[in-house]
Amino acid sequence: MNINKTVNATELTVALEGRLDTATAPALEAELNQSLAGITKLVLDFSALEYLSSAGLRVLLSAQKAMNKQGEMIVKNVNETISEIFEVTGFCDVLTIE
Amino acid sequence: MNKKKQNISAAFRRWLLVLVVIAFLATTAFLWVSQTKISQNNAVSLLKLNISDVREDIIDASDENLLKLTHQIADDLNNAPAITSDLLKELTAKYDVTEINHINADGIIVASTYPDFLNYDMRSGEQSAEFAVLLSGETEYIQSYQPVSYDASIYRKYGGVTLEGGGFVQVGYGAQRFQKDIDEFVVGVTRNRHVGEGGSIIIVDENWNIVSDRYGNEGKNLDVTGLWIDTAETAENQAFVAEVYGKTCYCMHQVTEGYRIVAVMPRSEAALSRNVSVGVTTIMQIIVFAALFILIFVLVKKLVVDNIYKVNDSLSSITQGNLDTVVDVRSHTEFDALSDDINSTVNTLKKYISEAEARIDAELAFAKAIQHSALPSVFPPYPNRKDFDISATMHTAKEVGGDFYDFYFVDDDTLAFLVADVSGKGIPAAMFMMTSKALLKSYAESGMSVEEVFTVANEKLCEGNDAGMFVTAWMGLLNTKTGLITFANAGHNPPLVKHADSSFTYLKSKPGFVLAGMEGIRYRKNEYQLNKGDVIYLYTDGVTEATNENNELYGESRLLDVLCANAGCDTQTICDAVKADVDLFVGEAPQFDDITMLCLRFNGEDDK
Numbered sequence: 001m002n003i004n005k006t007v008n009a010t011e012l013t014v015a016l017e018g019r020l021d022t023a024t025a026p027a028l029e030a031e032l033n034q035s036l037a038g039i040t041k042l043v044l045d046f047s048a049l050e051y052l053s054s055a056g057l058r059v060l061l062s063a064q065k066a067m068n069k070q071g072e073m074i075v076k077n078v079n080e081t082i083s084e085i086f087e088v089t090g091f092c093d094v095l096t097i098e
Numbered sequence: 099m100n101k102k103k104q105n106i107s108a109a110f111r112r113w114l115l116v117l118v119v120i121a122f123l124a125t126t127a128f129l130w131v132s133q134t135k136i137s138q139n140n141a142v143s144l145l146k147l148n149i150s151d152v153r154e155d156i157i158d159a160s161d162e163n164l165l166k167l168t169h170q171i172a173d174d175l176n177n178a179p180a181i182t183s184d185l186l187k188e189l190t191a192k193y194d195v196t197e198i199n200h201i202n203a204d205g206i207i208v209a210s211t212y213p214d215f216l217n218y219d220m221r222s223g224e225q226s227a228e229f230a231v232l233l234s235g236e237t238e239y240i241q242s243y244q245p246v247s248y249d250a251s252i253y254r255k256y257g258g259v260t261l262e263g264g265g266f267v268q269v270g271y272g273a274q275r276f277q278k279d280i281d282e283f284v285v286g287v288t289r290n291r292h293v294g295e296g297g298s299i300i301i302v303d304e305n306w307n308i309v310s311d312r313y314g315n316e317g318k319n320l321d322v323t324g325l326w327i328d329t330a331e332t333a334e335n336q337a338f339v340a341e342v343y344g345k346t347c348y349c350m351h352q353v354t355e356g357y358r359i360v361a362v363m364p365r366s367e368a369a370l371s372r373n374v375s376v377g378v379t380t381i382m383q384i385i386v387f388a389a390l391f392i393l394i395f396v397l398v399k400k401l402v403v404d405n406i407y408k409v410n411d412s413l414s415s416i417t418q419g420n421l422d423t424v425v426d427v428r429s430h431t432e433f434d435a436l437s438d439d440i441n442s443t444v445n446t447l448k449k450y451i452s453e454a455e456a457r458i459d460a461e462l463a464f465a466k467a468i469q470h471s472a473l474p475s476v477f478p479p480y481p482n483r484k485d486f487d488i489s490a491t492m493h494t495a496k497e498v499g500g501d502f503y504d505f506y507f508v509d510d511d512t513l514a515f516l517v518a519d520v521s522g523k524g525i526p527a528a529m530f531m532m533t534s535k536a537l538l539k540s541y542a543e544s545g546m547s548v549e550e551v552f553t554v555a556n557e558k559l560c561e562g563n564d565a566g567m568f569v570t571a572w573m574g575l576l577n578t579k580t581g582l583i584t585f586a587n588a589g590h591n592p593p594l595v596k597h598a599d600s601s602f603t604y605l606k607s608k609p610g611f612v613l614a615g616m617e618g619i620r621y622r623k624n625e626y627q628l629n630k631g632d633v634i635y636l637y638t639d640g641v642t643e644a645t646n647e648n649n650e651l652y653g654e655s656r657l658l659d660v661l662c663a664n665a666g667c668d669t670q671t672i673c674d675a676v677k678a679d680v681d682l683f684v685g686e687a688p689q690f691d692d693i694t695m696l697c698l699r700f701n702g703e704d705d706k
Contacts (some may be wrong), residue, residue, distance in 0.1 A: 022523065022690075053520040054570070054639075061615055062566040089570055089589035090611035 003031050010071075011041040017048040020056035029059045036063075040071030047077035052085055064095060074098055107403045111395055118387045120467055133372040137346070141294075141368035142337045142557040145350040145361040148293045149335070150397065152301070152361075152604065153354040155287045159280045160355045161240040167193050168269040170236070172259040175200070175267055183216075195271045197253065202265040205233055215248075221249025229231035229258045243355045253356065273304065273356030283355065284309040297363030304356055313343065325360065327351055339365065372531055385696045405433050421448050429685070462497040462525075469498050469528055472535065473567035474505060477670055485578050485703060488515065489669035490696040491677060493640075497690035500527025500569075501638045502535050506543070507633070511578050517696050518571035518613075518634040528566045531611045534559060534613065539575065542623045548575050548586045551612065552621040556588070559614035568612040572636055583702045586621045588613045591642075594658070595626070596633035598664040602658055605634065630702035635661060635672070640691035644680050652680055669697035 001018035012035060020028065036042065038098040042063065060075070067073035076098040078086065104112075106213050175181050190211050202211035205220040220226045225247040226688050232239055243255040256270040277284075288299040298312040306320045315322050317621040325342045327349075332338045334352045340362075342349065348364040405427045412425040425440045427433040470492075477489050490503040500520030518528040518534060537558055541551040552575065559569070574585035574595060585605075589612035594602040610621040626651040628634065639659075644652040660679040664672050673695055680693065 009378060033263060040255075054519065055535050055566075057612075058521045058566055058568060063617070065566075068308075088609055090609045091589070095613055 001027065003028060004055060005031070005035060007035075010041050010084055011043065012036070012039045013043040015048065016046040019051040019053075020059070021051060024054040025055040025059045027055075028056075031060070032059070032063050032076060034068075034090065035069040036066055036070070039067075042073045043068050043070070044073070044075045044084060045077055046075060046079065049079070049082060056090060057091060059086075060091070060095065105396075105403075106406070107399050110398055114391060114394060118391050118444040122383055122387050126376070126380055127382060130372075130375050133375050133602055135373075137368045138337075138370065139386075141348045141363050141365075144294055144297075145293045145337060145348060145363060146335065148291065148297075148299060148361045149350060149352050150358050152288055152291065152299055152359050155354060156280070156355050156359075157242060157359060159287075160243070160255065160276050163276050164255060164269065165238060165240055165259075167195060168257040168259045168267065170196060171195075171269055172261055172267050174670075176262045181209050181261075181263075183211065186211045187211075193269075194275065195269050195497045197270045197273060199260075199270075199595060200261075200265065201229070201232075201268060203233060205230060208265070210507075218248070227573070229256070229266070229268060232260050236260075246270075250700065255355070276311075277303065277356060281309055285316065288359075289497045289687060293361050293363045294367050296367050300360040300362065301356045304358075305616070306358075308355060310687045320360075322547070325349065325362070325470065327358075329415050332356070333480070343689065352592075359418065375683075401429065405429055407434060409433070409440070416444055421451070431662040465528065466494070466497045469494075469532070473502060479505070481631070483578075483643070484575065484634070485701050486513065487669050487699040487701065488697070489673045489675050490517075490694075492694040493677065493689070493690045495640070495689045496524050498528035499523060499694075500531050501640065501692035501694035502531050503694055503696045504535055504539060505696070505698075506539065508542050508545065508575065513578055513698075514539075514548075514573065515576065515636070515698055516573035516694060516696060517590065517593075517638060518544070518569050518642075519638040519692070519694070520569045521567055521612075524530045526565065526567065528568065530565075530614075535647055538571070542573075542575075547623060548573055548584050549621040549623040552586045552588050552610065554620065556613045556615075556619050556621070557617060559616045563614050568615040570612050574634070576628070576698065576700065578700075579628070579703055580631070581702060583626045583628060585624050585626065585636070586610065587624070588621060589615070591637070591639055593634050594634040594661060595628070595635070596631075596661070596665055598629060598631065600662060601666075602635070602661050628700040633665070633697060633699045635695065635697050637676075637695040638692065640681060640689075640693040641676065641695060643691060644684050644693065645687055645690060646684050652683050656683065669699050677697065 001016060001020060001024040004017070006013040015030070018024070041065040064073050074096050078097055086095065087098065109247055157336050161305040171193060174189055178185055181200045186200065186209055197211045197367050199207050199215055199298040201220055202208045207215050207218045207220070207477055210216055220229055225241070225244060228241060229239055239258045241256045242322060242592050244252055244254050246254050254270045254272060255276060256268055258266050258268045260266045265600045271637060273286055284301055288301055289312060291299050294300065298321070299310070300308060300321050300323060301310040302308050306688065307316050308318055308320060311323070323342050324344065325340055332351070336351060337348050339346060339348050342362045345364045345366070348368060349362045351358055408427045409425055412423050415423040422445055456475045467539065474490070480487060490505070492499065492501055492503060494501070500523055503517045505513060505515035516538065520531045520534065534555070535665050537555045538551060541554050546554065552571070571588045572585065574583045574589040576583050587609040588609055592604045593603045596602050605626055607624040608622065611619045642652055642654055642657055655680065657676065660676050661672065663674045667675070676695060677693065
């Protein structure tokens, strides 16, 4: 999985590419842990994300919890498969999906 | 840290090169100095040799000249009736010599062209005493050109020949007299003589006029050659450097028979031999040093560097996890020791790892036993109940897993059943699974409705969930009399239900959020009426996301196919059939996720 970060003042955009699963989720978690300080808007771009497992959902959830305290988090460009996962797991009610 | 590291062979090559260059320069410099000295000595020897040759020739020629005259005079005297001073004067004029003396058998001058010499005892002067040999057996004697005994300022050459009447005649003349006779000869012996290649002999007379010279300057003063010999400064037979005919030369001079022999040799010619010698040796040295350099470099590379790379290759194989790799570089004792040390280190490491593995394996096996014993595992669980039939299986990807199923009666007519999936796998998921399972069961058994169970359990699970774990769950309460299911869904994939026509459809409902994900979630209750013979099949995504060797997912359509094919069977058979179909599809590919399913058939009261 590739993680591409773009910082614009207090807005951080993270574009994910590939599979976000048990193997790759720790990398994203570590990346977010060290990048979220001072960020008021976190945008996750899923346009190139192919697969999302429960381990990936866990990272999204902890990011959402962190951003609840300091601003907002937006998930955008979600494809149909992943959108279905969000539906089934109820994540669509918790995340802000555009 | 920023300094770029060199490899050993490059460092070695550099230092070896520096050393070789220094050695080369040192030996070349030494050779240059020693060869310069040798070439000078050679030049001096050559000059001496030539001077000595020419000197011998000149002495031979002048000796021969005087001896011939002396014999002629002795013949005249032998034929004369008496030897008188007047006769001697006549002969002096006849042969153009300077003086003639007649010495008797006692060594006393009895007749002379110089009246002063009469009655002079030959033995009384050092130079004249040499002629005494003629009184003791010798018949002729020649003396070199030198100062005479009675007056050291007069130079003269004397010859003596014994007379028939006893005693001997002594004839003497000055240099100018005999030089007149032998100049031509002198020119002959010196003009074509070469000292080395470009050097030559110059002969001058007592007045520094050239007698013989390679360039035909006879009769002219020595000045024309550019050479100026200061006899006070430069002794005879001692080399000195001067300009001769425009060239810097090594020069040497010596006086003999009134001539001054000067040998000259261009310094460049002397240097030539040195240059050739140094040049040839330098080329040889370059070849030898280059060979040495290549030999040492290749040896070091072959013996040390290559072996280090071999050891490194084995080591990198070991660090990549292949602990069975053996380092086997046995070319030298040092590498022997290194190989043995590495191998014994790896062996010790392997021993510790296998011990640790055995311990972890034992603990995991124990944990697996605990986890499985926490789930209902005896089927059929209610052999006396004919109104429903339930079966469930769980196959973990690792020893322990995060999936679980459960079922139990919460009151006489209500069977609770659920399937859940904890995020992640392995020990963390298993621990969270045990907590979740226990919480759900205790709240369900307290008589809460299904949505209340989820709402309360969610609050409890959120407490102290620092690791951010969560669990998806689908839980239903079946009224075994009516077939009505009340259920709640916490982010789990919907179950499949079989209808009277043997078709399966998803039991869709709006799912609530996952359990333990976020506090304050309220879950909704849903209802579904099972008819007699209906089957409900719950599963985790480990079933549909099982992956084969081509990275294809098992998928929902395959699941529906196998369910439809076995729709009429008992629940145990359905679960086994699905698992068998998944295994067939997956083949040799490794299992990534836990595979869990629960199947419930409602038969209704009539069959009781």
